[in-house]
Amino acid sequence: MKKTAPIGIFDSGVGGTSIWKEIHQLLPNENTIYLADSANAPYGNRSEAEIVSLSIKNTEKLISLGCKIIVVACNTATTNAVDILRKNYEVPIIGIEPAIKPAALQTQSKSIGILATKGTLSSALFHKTSEAFTKDISVIEIVGEGLVPLIEKGALESQELKELLTNYTAPMLAANIDYLVLGCSHYPYLIPNLKKILPPTVTIIDSGEAVAKQTKKTLEKIELLSEENKQPSLQFYTNTEIDTLTFLLKAYSKNISIQQKEF
16 A cells, blocks of 8 residues: 555545544645545434445445545444444544543533434444543533534525524533533534534534544554655545535635545
8 A cells, every 4th residue: 555545534424524624734745535425414313224334335435446544534424333344444444433531521510512413322332432431420412403414505604503503502501511522523514603602611622633633643553644745636525416515625625626426
């Protein structure tokens, strides 16, 4: 495997671009290929078997495109399928989990909120992580029903989105949370709206930076970190229309390629 081989990233849609941005910022010389499986979004409402099947499909596509490492930029896919992917494929697999540990270790009010999909909150891996770190802490888990489809449409300023966020955060505020964990890679796109709703005493955390650091650490370990210092190839594929990807990545428009592709 060449050091110039791409980093492969997949998500149940456009949300994982929040993870891609962190990876690209930390590793600006790396070639990347991103799969937005928007045709099957959201994964959070699907059965475990469906989530595993879709994760295998995406992984095999990225392997066929020559990726040296694969980042599962989807909480639901990680919590339901990452162990199976690691058993079946030799390529290193990086997963993403809700940042429960840092929230639990840093909370002063002993109350934290977790906004995630049904698929993540009901998974065995999520429960294992949560139980390990939240024994003396009140945890308010809220399923963000309807948020992913709105983000997939690029409706970040819609009244419907703002009302959903107000409703979902109300029980968290009533419980005096001081940390809000975003348990879906789509949700960092909600941070500007959340900051308008939540008091400044609430810290919002997601997993993007930690995933980027783990990706770098793994590439260093297997000696596949790119050493080339030139404009990398940054490819994005979606199996639906490209409008939302184009909107979310407009700051990178000069350097990236976005295509609609069946996979």
